[in-house]
Amino acid sequence: MLYIFKSRLLKGVVTRQIEPGLRGEVEAAGFQLRALITEKFGRSLHIREVDTGSCGACESEIIAANNPIYDIQRFGINFVASPRHADALLVTGPVSKNMLCALKKTYDAMPEPKFVITAGDCALDGGAFKNSYYVEGAVSKVLPVVLHIPGCPPSPLTIIQTLLAFFESGRPH
Amino acid sequence: MDSPEIVQGIKARFPGSVSVSEPYPEEVCLEVDSGAFKDICLTLHKKLRSPVMMLFAVDERECLKRFTIHAVFINAKKGQWFTVTTAVPRETPSFNALATAIHSAALFEREIREMFGIEPAGNPDIRRLNLHNEVWPEGNYPLRKDFTAVEAGNSAPEYKFDRVEGEGIFEVPVGPVHAGIIGPGHFRFSVAGEPIINLETRLGFTHRGVEKLFEGMPYADASGLAERVSGDSSFAHSLACVRAFEKIFGVSVPARATYLRSIFLELERMYNHINDIGGMAVDVGFSFPAAYASIVKEAILQLNEKLTGNRYLKTTVVTGGIRHDINEIKTKILLGCLDGIRHDFDEAVKILTSSISFMDRVDTTGVLRRKTAEDLGVLGLAGRASGIALDLRSYDTGPYKKAKFKMAVEQSGDVLARLNLRIAEFRESCRLIGFFIDDLPQAKECYTTAAPKAGSGIGYTEGWRGPVLYWIKTDAKGAIERCKVVDPSFHNWQGLSYAVLGNIIPDFPLCNKSFDLSYSGNDL
Numbered sequence: 235m236l237y238i239f240k241s242r243l244l245k246g247v248v249t250r251q252i253e254p255g256l257r258g259e260v261e262a263a264g265f266q267l268r269a270l271i272t273e274k275f276g277r278s279l280h281i282r283e284v285d286t287g288s289c290g291a292c293e294s295e296i297i298a299a300n301n302p303i304y305d306i307q308r309f310g311i312n313f314v315a316s317p318r319h320a321d322a323l324l325v326t327g328p329v330s331k332n333m334l335c336a337l338k339k340t341y342d343a344m345p346e347p348k349f350v351i352t353a354g355d356c357a358l359d360g361g362a363f364k365n366s367y368y369v370e371g372a373v374s375k376v377l378p379v380v381l382h383i384p385g386c387p388p389s390p391l392t393i394i395q396t397l398l399a400f401f402e403s404g405r406p407h
Numbered sequence: 408m409d410s411p412e413i414v415q416g417i418k419a420r421f422p423g424s425v426s427v428s429e430p431y432p433e434e435v436c437l438e439v440d441s442g443a444f445k446d447i448c449l450t451l452h453k454k455l456r457s458p459v460m461m462l463f464a465v466d467e468r469e470c471l472k473r474f475t476i477h478a479v480f481i482n483a484k485k486g487q488w489f490t491v492t493t494a495v496p497r498e499t500p501s502f503n504a505l506a507t508a509i510h511s512a513a514l515f516e517r518e519i520r521e522m523f524g525i526e527p528a529g530n531p532d533i534r535r536l537n538l539h540n541e542v543w544p545e546g547n548y549p550l551r552k553d554f555t556a557v558e559a560g561n562s563a564p565e566y567k568f569d570r571v572e573g574e575g576i577f578e579v580p581v582g583p584v585h586a587g588i589i590g591p592g593h594f595r596f597s598v599a600g601e602p603i604i605n606l607e608t609r610l611g612f613t614h615r616g617v618e619k620l621f622e623g624m625p626y627a628d629a630s631g632l633a634e635r636v637s638g639d640s641s642f643a644h645s646l647a648c649v650r651a652f653e654k655i656f657g658v659s660v661p662a663r664a665t666y667l668r669s670i671f672l673e674l675e676r677m678y679n680h681i682n683d684i685g686g687m688a689v690d691v692g693f694s695f696p697a698a699y700a701s702i703v704k705e706a707i708l709q710l711n712e713k714l715t716g717n718r719y720l721k722t723t724v725v726t727g728g729i730r731h732d733i734n735e736i737k738t739k740i741l742l743g744c745l746d747g748i749r750h751d752f753d754e755a756v757k758i759l760t761s762s763i764s765f766m767d768r769v770d771t772t773g774v775l776r777r778k779t780a781e782d783l784g785v786l787g788l789a790g791r792a793s794g795i796a797l798d799l800r801s802y803d804t805g806p807y808k809k810a811k812f813k814m815a816v817e818q819s820g821d822v823l824a825r826l827n828l829r830i831a832e833f834r835e836s837c838r839l840i841g842f843f844i845d846d847l848p849q850a851k852e853c854y855t856t857a858a859p860k861a862g863s864g865i866g867y868t869e870g871w872r873g874p875v876l877y878w879i880k881t882d883a884k885g886a887i888e889r890c891k892v893v894d895p896s897f898h899n900w901q902g903l904s905y906a907v908l909g910n911i912i913p914d915f916p917l918c919n920k921s922f923d924l925s926y927s928g929n930d931l
């Protein structure tokens with residue numbers, strides 16, 4: 235503990251400019267996103283994430299969007315632990331047969347109004363797994379999806395920009 | 408004991424029922440009679456002190472009118488693989504289960520039963536792993552060649568969890584959907600008061616039929632699917648996959664490419680190790696070093712992108728080499744970034760380990776004893792944390808040997824051991840990358856073209872979790888006839904169930920993170 239205090243006092247705020255230019259792009263999209271979220275959702279948008287058979291890279295990128303570099307929370311987007319607290323469901327993966335029931339139950343547990351977003355090629359149409367005997371393929375066959383975030387996996391910047399474009403277009407109603 | 412001696416011993420003990428071949432210098436294949444299969448496997452298991460590394464079936468009914476079962480062991484002294492193969496008649500598909508004598512075979516046998524309908528005679532636990540009873544009717548075996556679609560009907564019996572009974576015992580079921588942004592799995596804790604008495608893990612929720620999708624795929628496309636087996640090990644999986652092809656086709660990879668591959672493999676290890684170190688901090692509610700760690704991870708992911716165009720090193724490796732060379736400028740970027748990364752890493756580790764309350768949480772938590780780990784066949788990082796000194800990188804005859812790779816091993820088997828191991832391995836990876844860059848051989852080409860042919864072989868690599876193994880059989884055009892994938896998670900999930908015993912449920916996330924096993928790599 236002492237070490238933390240000492241090093242913080244001596245070094246002040248640590249900033250990491252990992253990729254010059256990236257910060258500008260993230261913030262340009264992010265602060266517009268924040269304005270729209272404040273307008274549409276009162277203050278913040280709460281998202282519950284469900285993995286229906288993803289390889290894990292999509293999750294890794296969604297987590298990365300929450301790291302201090304992108305810090306999606308400052309734009310008003312929070313990832314929550316329970317579907318009961320969520321406005322939106324973010325689904326990854328090609329819907330393995332084993333996850334179908336859990337996916338539907340999670341959606342049913344969310345309060346209205348609610349909407350569904352998918353992330354990653356798998357969730358769009360099954361991606362690399364679309365010809366498998368054990369996947370349902372597109373999430374949109376199971377739930378009403380209003381937005382897809384493309385990529386395999388989508389980068390944190392893509393996640394932020396795609397959300398912005400979506401809200402800019404006036405949706406969800 | 409040396410490999411030739413062992414083979415001689417087996418031949419003498421089972422005269423007439425073994426035929427030996429050595430298709431590659433590092434692989435010994437024993438074709439044995441079905442009656443001797445179990446005993447020979449047991450001999451190898453004991454002599455080599457090796458768990459069952461792989462155990463799988465192949466459907467050869469069409470041309471040879473039989474199934475075959477393959478059991479793979481490793482000679483940890485030499486880095487040599489032993490494959491024991493036996494035929495199983497197609498009319499009465501059944502073989503002598505190894506599980507009663509070798510515990511590490513148990514899960515593989517359950518998998519063979521559900522995927523092929525081959526009975527492991529004598530295995531007391533034949534519940535299905537991936538094809539859940541709730542959604543998949545009995546009698547449909549997807550990895551049989553003649554499988555086309557599911558025949559609905561005779562629904563499967565209910566899945567039975569192990570039960571602990573007695574006064575004051577209650578069950579806590581968790582999942583498949585968890586509170587965090589992670590994969591799905593079901594955990595059922597039996598507790599009496601605080602301590603966990605039994606943990607039963609039911610996985611398979613991310614089963615996507617990967618092995619079936621591999622079948623019929625041209626070799627050039629296979630690494631693309633391998634990358635998607637477990638996203639945090641994209642590089643290790645694609646590398647193991649192409650190395651199987653290289654072995655079968657007899658391709659020699661240019662030295663420069665083997666160096667570059669090693670660099671990427673270490674980068675993958677680094678971003679995952681720091682991710683887990685941060686994850687352990689999160690799981691005890693210590694968010695400051697966790698934020699620091701996530702910055703380091705992000706820096707490595709961005710470095711990956713600069714070097715290969717992909718944050719997760721996808722589409723980097725091809726059969727015969729590496730898709731894109733890295734030029735002078737990129738090596739400079741790499742070295743520059745590495746300095747910053749190492750500095751931030753040291754800072755994050757220092758913050759973490761100088762906190763007494765954090766160290767108190769990880770010390771002696773979630774102990775996996777060496778004997779248990781050996782019996783279960785726990786491998787890789789989790790195995791090394793419990794004193795099992797096996798790291799496939801130490802058998803490398805190329806860059807790792809030249810760099811004098813040093814394997815890290817811990818003895819205590821607790822969360823702290825797994826944490827310390829990650830710290831040590833991260834630093835070793837930094838050192839290795841520095842060496843590889845200094846020693847990088849010059850070459851114009853970074854890959855050799857492959858001439859496909861029929862054959863079979865094991866491709867392997869030491870991913871950050873442990874050995875990633877691909878057994879591949881190709882036809883004359885190089886298309887896949889059968890591909891068996893084993894991610895170390897498949898061995899190690901059982902280790903977690905034993906490590907948490909006697910701990911309290913609030914420590915489960917911490918124990919879980921210290922293993923950080925893959926759901927998708929396990930479920931395939």
Ligand code: SF4
Nearest residue numbers: 288289354355356386
């Ligand atoms: S879209 Fe790509 S990264 Fe995402 S889960 Fe599917 S395979 Fe993995």
